[in-house]
Amino acid sequence: MNLSGLKYLSRQGVHNLVKNRLMSVASVGVLTACLVITGIAALLSANVASFVDYLGAQNKVIVYLQLDATEEQAQAAYAEVKQIPNITEIKYTSKEDALNQTKEWISGYDSGAYAGVLDGYEGENNPLYASFAVTVTDLTQISTTVSQLSKVTSVDFVDSPSELASTLVALKQTVMVAGWGLVAVLALVAVVVISNTIRLTVFARRKEINIMKFVGATNSFIRMPFWIEGTLIGAISAVLAFGVVSGAYVWVLKLASTSGISWLQSIYFTFLPYNAVWMYLLGGFVGAGIVLGGIGSCLSIRKYLKV
Amino acid sequence: MIEFKNVKKVYPGGNVALHDVSLKIDKGEFVFVLGHSGAGKSTFLKLILHEEEATEGSVIVNDYDLSAIKNRDIPYMRRSLGVVFQDFRLIPTMTAYDNVAFAMRVTNTPEKEIRKRVPYVLGLVGLAEKARSYPPELSGGEQQRISLARALVHSPPIIIADEPTGNIDPELSVEIMELLTAINKVGVTVVVVTHEQDLAARFHKRTIYIDKGQVIADTQGDTLSSPSHAMEVAK
Numbered sequence: 001m002n003l004s005g006l007k008y009l010s011r012q013g014v015h016n017l018v019k020n021r022l023m024s025v026a027s028v029g030v031l032t033a034c035l036v037i038t039g040i041a042a043l044l045s046a047n048v049a050s051f052v053d054y055l056g057a058q059n060k061v062i063v064y065l066q067l068d069a070t071e072e073q074a075q076a077a078y079a080e081v082k083q084i085p086n087i088t089e090i091k092y093t094s095k096e097d098a099l100n101q102t103k104e105w106i107s108g109y110d111s112g113a114y115a116g117v118l119d120g121y122e123g124e125n126n127p128l129y130a131s132f133a134v135t136v137t138d139l140t141q142i143s144t145t146v147s148q149l150s151k152v153t154s155v156d157f158v159d160s161p162s163e164l165a166s167t168l169v170a171l172k173q174t175v176m177v178a179g180w181g182l183v184a185v186l187a188l189v190a191v192v193v194i195s196n197t198i199r200l201t202v203f204a205r206r207k208e209i210n211i212m213k214f215v216g217a218t219n220s221f222i223r224m225p226f227w228i229e230g231t232l233i234g235a236i237s238a239v240l241a242f243g244v245v246s247g248a249y250v251w252v253l254k255l256a257s258t259s260g261i262s263w264l265q266s267i268y269f270t271f272l273p274y275n276a277v278w279m280y281l282l283g284g285f286v287g288a289g290i291v292l293g294g295i296g297s298c299l300s301i302r303k304y305l306k307v
Numbered sequence: 308m309i310e311f312k313n314v315k316k317v318y319p320g321g322n323v324a325l326h327d328v329s330l331k332i333d334k335g336e337f338v339f340v341l342g343h344s345g346a347g348k349s350t351f352l353k354l355i356l357h358e359e360e361a362t363e364g365s366v367i368v369n370d371y372d373l374s375a376i377k378n379r380d381i382p383y384m385r386r387s388l389g390v391v392f393q394d395f396r397l398i399p400t401m402t403a404y405d406n407v408a409f410a411m412r413v414t415n416t417p418e419k420e421i422r423k424r425v426p427y428v429l430g431l432v433g434l435a436e437k438a439r440s441y442p443p444e445l446s447g448g449e450q451q452r453i454s455l456a457r458a459l460v461h462s463p464p465i466i467i468a469d470e471p472t473g474n475i476d477p478e479l480s481v482e483i484m485e486l487l488t489a490i491n492k493v494g495v496t497v498v499v500v501t502h503e504q505d506l507a508a509r510f511h512k513r514t515i516y517i518d519k520g521q522v523i524a525d526t527q528g529d530t531l532s533s534p535s536h537a538m539e540v541a542k
Binding site for chain 1: 356378379382383384385390398409412413414415461
């Protein structure tokens with residue numbers, strides 16, 4: 001395609017958009033609404049996922065070593081645990097540390113009424129286990145990780161929040177599936193709306209298209225102005241939707257940090273920061289707008305190209 | 308140039324529009340294809356333009372075998388044909404100049420070349436001074452000449468005219484026919500599809516008679532007075 005051809009086609013595309021302005025505005029409106037809802041759904045599911053990940057990280061798997069395990073055995077076990085995949089953090093608590101922590105806790109309990117109750121349990125009398133507190137990366141793999149941990153030498157038993165983990169995983173999956181389902185439905189709506197708008201232009205210009213065919217225009221040349229019209233509708237809607245959604249997100253973030261509502265403030269730090277999401281939003285909107293606009297326009301002209 | 312080999316065309320529903328048609332039109336010929344409405348002329352034209360495909364047999368146009376042509380080659384095959392339609396098929400919202408330029412723009416011709424070629428072709432059909440007029444401001448004859456200019460703009464080796472005088476006054480018909488004759492004299496093959504027996508009779512050119520989907524006569528120069536006469540000659 002040469003430059004003058006491209007200029008001609010772009011002019012035709014913009015001309016269609018302006019001439020058909022009432023329908024163009026309606027299409028931009030509907031597509032913007034679809035993209036806004038999609039964007040909100042995406043942000044919501046990303047934030048739920050981040051919140052779930054945060055909760056997951058708070059719940060550690062505790063690996064208890066055998067009561068009579070020596071320091072050397074504990075070190076060997078540590079090295080073995082380190083080799084297991086899906087683990088980000090390992091924190092070792094020796095028998096002495098466990099006893100000291102428990103003593104500290106008891107001395108603070110009920111104004112120190114029971115302080116000293118554990119005196120005499122040091123050394124060989126220590127009834128507490130040495131342990132590793134392990135953080136799991138992917139909660140969906142927690143049962144595999146736990147069974148691997150159980151097999152480590154000198155390990156007595158493993159305590160894991162499996163039920164909570166499966167609830168969190170299910171929650172995350174539900175949110176993802178619902179989000180994608182919504183995206184699919186809205187994408188379909190957007191394609192139908194755009195293809196109907198462009199169908200009007202195509203219908204108004206069917207005679208022209210017929211003449212184009214008989215003077216030897218290629219299908220891609222005929223399709224181009226309609227495709228430009230569709231993608232322009234998509235791009236304009238994308239920019240508008242980006243403005244609305246990012247404005248709303250910034251407002252929600254501000255509200256969460258300054259409102260004084262305690263539960264909102266307590267989860268504020270789990271929100272994804274605006275800086276981490278804006279480029280995905282913009283890229284997603286522009287990409288989706290252009291693709292949906294392009295598909296919509298191609299669908300509407302197909303019938304008239306069969307000559 | 309154009310060759311039909313045992314062509315049969317049956318439309319969905321079973322209507323046989325052409326039956327075992329074989330003919331050849333060579334380079335530089337001027338041919339009338341004559342027949343009543345419903346005789347199969349339109350189908351003949353549609354097969355050449357590849358608007359329809361033959362059910363049996365093969366149609367060859369400018370070395371393109373249309374029974375085996377690839378979709379991507381169809382536009383290029385059509386560029387080798389200049390077509391003039393009975394209803395002109397001009398775009399009313401474009402000037403005469405733009406209507407002709409349109410055919411070049413949609414085939415991706417550089418604007419510089421369009422600016423040179425369009426006034427030249429409009430001059431050939433005698434409408435250089437009407438370049439800025441819109442089709443509704445022009446007479447039927449003038450509109451048909453614009454349509455002819457559009458057909459000529461790519462310098463195609465074949466011009467096909469479908470009832471070119473059907474929608475214009477008889478005296479203007481002669482003008483159009485004279486233009487087509489002049490174009491033929493410079494080596495362009497001209498095929499005029501018409502139901503007007505008188506028009507064909509006046510020009511003493513090769514005439515192919517189509518009736519009920521079959522070629523019933525193919526005469527050189529001497530036009531026959533009626534289809535029944537043609538039937539006799541065909542025997």
